[in-house]
Amino acid sequence: MSPRPPPAQRPIGQATRGTTGTNRLRRNDRYLAGLPALRRTGDPLVVDLGFGASAVTALELWTRLARVRPDVEVIGVEIDPERVARAREQLVAVRDGTTSFAPEARVAFEVGGFEVPLPDGRRPILVRAMNVLRQYEEEQVTDAWALTSTRLQAAGTLVEGTCDEIGRVCSWIDVDEAGKPMRLTISLRLADLELPSIVAERLPKALIHRNVPGERVHAVLSALDTAWARAAPLGVFSPQQRWIAAVEALRASGVPVLGGRSRWRLGELSLPWAAVAPG
Template structure:
């Protein structure tokens, strides 16, 4: 079948904010799919109004692998031109980012245009599928994961405007979802289920009784309430106690205290898979 002309996908709102994606950046930096990749190429798909989040991701990943390379892709040619101007300013030493950062920007969408046979180890697609219908998600995942290197991963999710409430799904190169993660700023957190408003498109309409994601968020809220006695010791201690209790109750919580301390909760996809 001939490839469609031009980038595949729809224009996003273009909302961009400095440090907005810090939580998912931190997640990608620890992923074995990135750390062990023979070619640590990372694609930032749909970076928004300007290239700051791509440059931030490059800086954070460089702390793990100094050979990391970032490609930012956008459908809108004006956004690409704006990001390239930012990159030129960075090359001149006029920004906080390293002048020699291995970053580039281009026009592209779900087809992930790359020269030759090169394939990325990681694709980040954040706040990209929010305006799509739920029935379109699987096709978008399949299109992106088909471009991944063997053993690569797609990290697809969403967050609020300032990056305090985030959630995402890790999808394997096979197209099969692997894990679901919630990441919250714990200071000032009232209830963990606030993330319901920022679930990935594959789950946001499934937060109803009878669905696994609803069960998970309800159980997390209950454990958060039960851990209220720890509130004087700080929200981090309260959160960690809630997550530990959730796992003790039989929920297959992944990771350990080092990840929980960051406000994260990760479960296998089967724990939230839509019915």
């Protein structure tokens, strides 16, 4: 991938399967709403990159972000022109007030890929790319990060990751404006959770093939499984109490867990990239 394609060049990337589901990305939406950069920027523009076969994820993203930043704008970007046309048709229904979404939702849709072409050369503070790179080769990941990150505002973030079909098992990587990964977050539905390492099946492409002995991410997930098992007695109070105890034990063992209980009780766990980076 070239660092910055000429305007006339075709969108960079390949069409994904386009699987889209209502509320599938709710955990990621909630995480994005909590990022300080969104609250601080003078231009709260957010891109839903590779939004899929329906407008729903971009509309849900705007709905949730608008609760913390009422002037937020969301632009859905897709490489498939037919998906963009379909999303624009769905947006007409939103404007007509015949859907559950607010008619005034500040949402638009554009054709594009990792180069993130936006009207008037605007730059987003956040780019969300969920379930996009999963279908690429591992060696293509850093180029995609590097290219997309060139489109960010100063202090902007690319959030790239994967989730299951109903949004109960999720993980993503925060990438900075220089294209460098900063941290990994996993987000799990705690009710009926057997082992946290179920997230191994839904790790971002940069890590999904690294869950093997000798790799950092494997060591972290193994330690988290052990901590979760040892915290089982607290499950009688709530799965949240059990999770918090497991995460505290993980941190006490030397794993550099980020954040605090307000995020942990949501089933989230964030780690600096160095703690999980491929060896």
